[in-house]
Amino acid sequence: MSRVFNFSAGPAALPQEVLEQARDEMLDWHGAGMSVMEMSHRGKEFMSIAEKAEADLREIMAIPDDYKVLFLQGGASSQFAMVPMNLLGGAVGDLSGRADYYRTGSWSKKAIAEAKRFGNVNVVADTESDGKFTTVPAEGSVNFDSDAAYVHYTPNETIEGVEFPYVPDTGDVPLVADMSSTILSRPIDVSKFGIIYAGAQKNIGPAGLTVVIVREDLIGRTMDGTPAMFDYQTHAKAGSMYNTPPTYAWYLAGLVFDWIKRKGGLGAMAEVNQRKAGKLYAAIDASGFYHNPVDPGCRSWMNVPFTLADPALDATFLAEAKEAGLVTLKGHRSVGGMRASIYNAMPEEGVDALIAFMADFEQRHG
Amino acid sequence: MSRVFNFSAGPAALPQEVLEQARDEMLDWHGAGMSVMEMSHRGKEFMSIAEKAEADLREIMAIPDDYKVLFLQGGASSQFAMVPMNLLGGAVGDLSGRADYYRTGSWSKKAIAEAKRFGNVNVVADTESDGKFTTVPAEGSVNFDSDAAYVHYTPNETIEGVEFPYVPDTGDVPLVADMSSTILSRPIDVSKFGIIYAGAQKNIGPAGLTVVIVREDLIGRTMDGTPAMFDYQTHAKAGSMYNTPPTYAWYLAGLVFDWIKRKGGLGAMAEVNQRKAGKLYAAIDASGFYHNPVDPGCRSWMNVPFTLADPALDATFLAEAKEAGLVTLKGHRSVGGMRASIYNAMPEEGVDALIAFMADFEQRHG
Numbered sequence: 001m002s003r004v005f006n007f008s009a010g011p012a013a014l015p016q017e018v019l020e021q022a023r024d025e026m027l028d029w030h031g032a033g034m035s036v037m038e039m040s041h042r043g044k045e046f047m048s049i050a051e052k053a054e055a056d057l058r059e060i061m062a063i064p065d066d067y068k069v070l071f072l073q074g075g076a077s078s079q080f081a082m083v084p085m086n087l088l089g090g091a092v093g094d095l096s097g098r099a100d101y102y103r104t105g106s107w108s109k110k111a112i113a114e115a116k117r118f119g120n121v122n123v124v125a126d127t128e129s130d131g132k133f134t135t136v137p138a139e140g141s142v143n144f145d146s147d148a149a150y151v152h153y154t155p156n157e158t159i160e161g162v163e164f165p166y167v168p169d170t171g172d173v174p175l176v177a178d179m180s181s182t183i184l185s186r187p188i189d190v191s192k193f194g195i196i197y198a199g200a201q202k203n204i205g206p207a208g209l210t211v212v213i214v215r216e217d218l219i220g221r222t223m224d225g226t227p228a229m230f231d232y233q234t235h236a237k238a239g240s241m242y243n244t245p246p247t248y249a250w251y252l253a254g255l256v257f258d259w260i261k262r263k264g265g266l267g268a269m270a271e272v273n274q275r276k277a278g279k280l281y282a283a284i285d286a287s288g289f290y291h292n293p294v295d296p297g298c299r300s301w302m303n304v305p306f307t308l309a310d311p312a313l314d315a316t317f318l319a320e321a322k323e324a325g326l327v328t329l330k331g332h333r334s335v336g337g338m339r340a341s342i343y344n345a346m347p348e349e350g351v352d353a354l355i356a357f358m359a360d361f362e363q364r365h366g
Numbered sequence: 367m368s369r370v371f372n373f374s375a376g377p378a379a380l381p382q383e384v385l386e387q388a389r390d391e392m393l394d395w396h397g398a399g400m401s402v403m404e405m406s407h408r409g410k411e412f413m414s415i416a417e418k419a420e421a422d423l424r425e426i427m428a429i430p431d432d433y434k435v436l437f438l439q440g441g442a443s444s445q446f447a448m449v450p451m452n453l454l455g456g457a458v459g460d461l462s463g464r465a466d467y468y469r470t471g472s473w474s475k476k477a478i479a480e481a482k483r484f485g486n487v488n489v490v491a492d493t494e495s496d497g498k499f500t501t502v503p504a505e506g507s508v509n510f511d512s513d514a515a516y517v518h519y520t521p522n523e524t525i526e527g528v529e530f531p532y533v534p535d536t537g538d539v540p541l542v543a544d545m546s547s548t549i550l551s552r553p554i555d556v557s558k559f560g561i562i563y564a565g566a567q568k569n570i571g572p573a574g575l576t577v578v579i580v581r582e583d584l585i586g587r588t589m590d591g592t593p594a595m596f597d598y599q600t601h602a603k604a605g606s607m608y609n610t611p612p613t614y615a616w617y618l619a620g621l622v623f624d625w626i627k628r629k630g631g632l633g634a635m636a637e638v639n640q641r642k643a644g645k646l647y648a649a650i651d652a653s654g655f656y657h658n659p660v661d662p663g664c665r666s667w668m669n670v671p672f673t674l675a676d677p678a679l680d681a682t683f684l685a686e687a688k689e690a691g692l693v694t695l696k697g698h699r700s701v702g703g704m705r706a707s708i709y710n711a712m713p714e715e716g717v718d719a720l721i722a723f724m725a726d727f728e729q730r731h732g
Contacts (some may be wrong), residue, residue, distance in 0.1 A: 002394070002399055003393065003394065003399050003400065004398075004399030004400060006399075006400050006404055008404065008405070008406045008409075009406070010406075010610060011403060011404060011405060011406060011407060011610065011613055012404065013400070013404050014401065014403065014404055016393070019392055019393050019401050020392075020393065022392060023389050023392035023393060026385055026386075026388060026389035026392065027369065027382070027385050027386065027389060028368070028369065032370075033368055033369050033370030033372075033691065033693070034369065034370060034372050034379070034693075035380065035385050037377060037380065037572040037573070037618070038372055038374065038377060038378065038379050038380055039374070039377060040374045040375070040376075040377060040694055041377060041573070043374075043694065073439040073440050073441070073444075073574060073612075074439050074440055074444075074595055075439070075595075075609045075610055076609070077594070077595050077608065077609035078439075078440075078593070078595045080594075081593035081594065081595060081596075082593075085593070091458075091459055092457075092458040092459055092591040093457055093458055093459050093590065093591050114593070114594055117591070117593075117594075118591075199610060201610055201613075206403040206612075206613070206614045207403070207407070207610045207611065207612055207613045207614070208439060208574040208575070208611075208612025208613070208614065208615055209574070224459065225458040225459050225483070225484075225591060227444070227447035227448075227451070227480070227483075227593075227596065228443070228446075228447065228480055228483075229440055229441075229443050229444045229447060230447075230593065230596075242443065243441045243442070243443035243565075244376065244377065244441055244565060244567055244573045245573065245574075246439075246572075246573055246574025246612065246615070247377055247567075247572070247573045247574070248572045248573070248574065248614070248615070249574055249612070249614070249615075252403075325399065327399070327400075328406055328409065
């Protein structure tokens with residue numbers, strides 16, 4: 001067996017130790033005589049797995065007691081509807097509830113499109129320029145609607161590789177963040193947020209699990225006509241077991257949380273992540289051959305898009321990289337070029353190997 | 367390692383060969399150098415896994431070409447809303463669309479409660495008697511509303527162990543079935559149904575995947591105010607990849623489909639399942655100590671509830687069964703007693719072991 005360095009944007013690489021543990025426990029979890037995926041979600045074995053996962057996540061993120069942690073299905077795309085349906089009040093169809101949205105890339109655009117079906121969406125900042133997103137608004141430059149039910153933003157745009165270097169201050173208006181691609185990459189102050197949601201398939205675990213961290217006072221305001229499964233209250237009341245949760249994904253998330261604890265927590269993650277991103281951007285900027293278009297003040301630690309001087313070399317780059325054990329480097333079809341996603345589970349050696357390969361490729365083809 | 371016989375109603379036992387294959391491929395799928403759960407859902411490796419799973423399911427169920435097969439999230443509980451939202455037309459809140467529902471147990475009750483939030487639900491048959499559900503309406507005894515958008519029923523009630531021995535003939539009105547606990551247990555004629563949906567965690571694979579088989583003409587009638595993620599058309603157009611699907615669960619479902627093919631398909635499954643259920647019911651009926659309350663004409667092949675003559679012995683029964691390697695036999699809290707769920711993955715030896723244990727227990731305690 002030869003493991004590759006996998007730069008996929010999501011589903012993404014997982015820590016090898018986590019996969020090894022899952023492999024070893026596949027047919028018999030801790031002497032239970034069954035796989036975790038065969039366990040009743042209401043049995044004491046799985047309940048212990050679920051509770052430990054939540055406790056570990058609360059510990060590593062320092063989540064305050066007045067926040068619920070929900071383990072749901074449906075991805076961030078479901079949250080794009082659940083957030084307005086849970087916070088705008090009224091009824092589906094009346095569109096009178098107001099919310100402020102930042103528009104800073106492909107994922108915030110999707111969030112806005114879905115929210116418009118449920119309310120009055122005010123785009124408070126739009127960084128699109130010539131069809132591209134390469135920056136975020138300066139801190140403090142945005143005026144919010146004091147009557148908005150919430151402000152939504154996307155701290156990291158996975159496709160464009162654009163990241164907010166600050167958390168917007170929205171005063172008393174709850175701040176909602178799609179943190180799919182940055183959650184667990186560094187410490188954050190959860191108390192600044194009303195809701196944090198994240199698809200698991202980047203920094204948490206396998207696809208099919210969505211973690212939602214929601215301040216308790218924001219639960220129970222759901223608009224009439226919301227499906228029970230889209231109501232945070234349904235899941236908060238039932239400890240995320242209103243119906244059968246994605247048990248195996250929840251278990252794997254727990255293994256990842258435990259791995260993060262063993263590695264030193266989010267402070268340690270941040271240190272390595274910043275170093276990984278820093279050296280990759282430095283290599284790109286020092287080169288005349290590779291180019292990253294993003295404003296240096298808001299470059300993503302997690303997703304590093306870059307282009308080659310000659311796009312005709314893209315296919316050769318990808319083929320040679322794959323030969324070198326560096327895979328899934330193709331950029332999103334909407335942006336082109338390359339993208340190296342370097343989440344927590346990408347070891348620093350993977351980034352070093354990519355940088356060395358890039359230098360060698362430039363020397364041979366540049 | 368010692369594997370138990372696990373009678374869980376869901377998440378439920380999986381074929382040991384499937385788990386062994388998943389274990390062996392955990393860190394490196396077919397030389398890709400990564401786990402299936404690390405693969406981009408749009409990469410050629412995962413696409414090949416996804417396509418083979420769908421092709422195998424179509425083959426073993428003989429699904430006609432004018433049906434879409436969707437691999438979704440959210441469980442049957444999400445389908446309870448998606449079915450009315452997709453079929454009743456109009457807009458969320460107007461409640462004018464009409465649908466007929468059978469009320470035959472706990473799960474059909476939940477489906478009805480959710481559908482009432484979106485339309486005018488007509489309960490065409492209700493088998494509740496003294497708070498219990500132990501039978502289904504006689505074939506041909508129900509009158510349907512010819513203007514209903516659809517008729518919904520639950521072919522097998524997992525909690526009560528009640529099963530329809532026939533498929534209702536609803537004429538031109540589309541028939542919708544929650545087949546979570548019977549799908550793949552025997553051959554069915556898919557062309558009799560408008561929509562079949564099933565949570566995976568019983569006969570398909572791990573929790574977190576929902577399979578929906580929908581006739582194409584029923585797609586695109588969605589009511590205004592339906593979240594994009596709850597619109598069948600969203601997923602049908604995108605090959606179930608509108609957003610990141612639950613890739614690992616999809617892969618495991620594919621391994622199960624392949625296992626069913628190797629075992630001889632649904633005809634072979636039906637033969638074994640009927641034999642397993644038949645001998646367990648025979649043992650219960652021959653005993654004066656165990657009792658199954660369900661009308662013999664509609665006893666479930668999949669979920670066999672039974673009570674002990676003296677409920678004070680329940681805890682001893684469960685403890686001794688566990689010692690004998692027979693686990694998760696406790697009945698649902700709403701029914702009490704015991705329940706043995708014996709899906710495809712429960713080997714006949716497991717049922718034989720249960721019957722032998724029950725006889726021995728009766729001899730010692732009866």
